[in-house]
Amino acid sequence: MGQQEKVSTSLAGAVAEDISASLAPVDAELARRYPGDPGTRQPVHTVYVPGDAFDAGTIRSWGDQALAALDEHAPDAATLARVLGLPGDLAEPVYTRVRAKLEREPVEDLRVDFEDGYHGRDEDADAARAARLVSEAYAGGTAAPYTGIRMKCMEAAVRDRGIRTTDIFLTGLMEHGGLPGGLVLTLPKVTYPEQVTAFVRLLEAFERTHGLDAGRIGFEIQIETSQAILAADGTATVARMIDAAEGRATGLHYGTFDYSACLGVSAAHQASDHPAADHAKAIMQVAAAGTGVRVSDGSTNVLPVGGTERVHEAWRLHYGLTRRALARAYYQGWDMHPGHLPTRYAAVFAFYREGVEAAAARLAAYVARTEGDIMDEPATAKALSGYLLRGLDCGALDDAEVAGLAGLTRAELDAFARPRRGDLTATAQ
Numbered sequence: 001m002g003q004q005e006k007v008s009t010s011l012a013g014a015v016a017e018d019i020s021a022s023l024a025p026v027d028a029e030l031a032r033r034y035p036g037d038p039g040t041r042q043p044v045h046t047v048y049v050p051g052d053a054f055d056a057g058t059i060r061s062w063g064d065q066a067l068a069a070l071d072e073h074a075p076d077a078a079t080l081a082r083v084l085g086l087p088g089d090l091a092e093p094v095y096t097r098v099r100a101k102l103e104r105e106p107v108e109d110l111r112v113d114f115e116d117g118y119h120g121r122d123e124d125a126d127a128a129r130a131a132r133l134v135s136e137a138y139a140g141g142t143a144a145p146y147t148g149i150r151m152k153c154m155e156a157a158v159r160d161r162g163i164r165t166t167d168i169f170l171t172g173l174m175e176h177g178g179l180p181g182g183l184v185l186t187l188p189k190v191t192y193p194e195q196v197t198a199f200v201r202l203l204e205a206f207e208r209t210h211g212l213d214a215g216r217i218g219f220e221i222q223i224e225t226s227q228a229i230l231a232a233d234g235t236a237t238v239a240r241m242i243d244a245a246e247g248r249a250t251g252l253h254y255g256t257f258d259y260s261a262c263l264g265v266s267a268a269h270q271a272s273d274h275p276a277a278d279h280a281k282a283i284m285q286v287a288a289a290g291t292g293v294r295v296s297d298g299s300t301n302v303l304p305v306g307g308t309e310r311v312h313e314a315w316r317l318h319y320g321l322t323r324r325a326l327a328r329a330y331y332q333g334w335d336m337h338p339g340h341l342p343t344r345y346a347a348v349f350a351f352y353r354e355g356v357e358a359a360a361a362r363l364a365a366y367v368a369r370t371e372g373d374i375m376d377e378p379a380t381a382k383a384l385s386g387y388l389l390r391g392l393d394c395g396a397l398d399d400a401e402v403a404g405l406a407g408l409t410r411a412e413l414d415a416f417a418r419p420r421r422g423d424l425t426a427t428a429q
Helices: 013-033 058-073 077-084 088-104 123-140 159-175 193-210 237-244 256-262 275-288 308-327 338-353 356-368 378-394 399-406 410-417
Strands: 045-050 109-113 146-150 183-187 219-223 249-254 294-296 333-335
Touching: 058 088, 058 308, 058 338, 077 088, 077 308, 077 338, 088 338, 109 183, 123 146, 123 159, 146 159, 159 193, 183 193, 183 249, 193 219, 193 237, 219 237, 237 249, 237 275, 249 275, 256 275, 275 294, 308 333, 308 338, 333 338, 338 378, 356 378, 356 399, 378 399, 378 410, 399 410
Parallel strands: 045 109, 045 333, 109 146, 146 183, 183 219, 219 249, 249 294
Antiparallel strands: none
């Protein structure tokens, strides 16, 4: 063994102690504001159904209509692959998994809508009915993994109505067995952080009334106005909204058409790939990074209905927009029609299946410290693990398949994907 190198220092230990003491408030603030991803499943989409149309058979009906659309317009893997431009080796695996998904779990996230999509005459009764049906679905194992309502916003004209509907729905859930684990509320048309604070106060009051743990009820913030992105003083309003939610915000949902209209984009050009949409979502993404708040893309209003040629055209558009969003790390979007489900899942499954071997190999090489043509860092290992986990959650990939390719269990993937703050290098030891 060679001679051990002499190590010398010049600073007293008190210097490091003083620095640590001065940064203690910053450490606490980092932990509070940026706790990282919650580690829960993120649905690949949200389906909105008007509160007056929602019934016990809604989810199965959407799945059956989507399967019927496949039977009529893409009855086999080769046809769907030709329409969407899927590579030959992906055609059969994607098609088979899409059909299985539509039979088993056609909707991952359901929102009973009492805002723009609602045209009922008795909102009280419809909200109470929604609570009963949602409770029965969870009790019977037929609910979507995530379910909730979108109430009216906190603006003066509809504020009381939104508060009352929220109260009726949550009270109904409590009366029918309690709040389900997959409960999601969506607060639309938020313009000022104070509106978020007001909704927090509403949920606090409900929790106190029913003896629930503080913070039990979270909610999504829907971004539909230009002021939600950029405030009058030039600050990013959406970042202040996350802070105003006091840890309750679970998602930021982009509203394609309201936001586009707010900026004066003509109806023909209102789309999720418009430059105005890209700007808004980029601000949302940066504001939410590290906070545990997820970002969801919007939707397309081009419906796959009519003759086969028209359906195929709408499918290609929806598939392309979904793939575009996935590449930009928007892992969730809206689906407005049962006919969107085949291309939602085809896009998601193709995205994960076409990259699973490369991602697993890179991660396995990182763990084994083998040499390759890409030099990965801990942060990349985190991204690779997150990619594989999202593929597993939605059904694009199987546990055994990923374990065989990466040599890692789900628990090990979780450790790479969600390291403790300041401990990215720990999983590399």
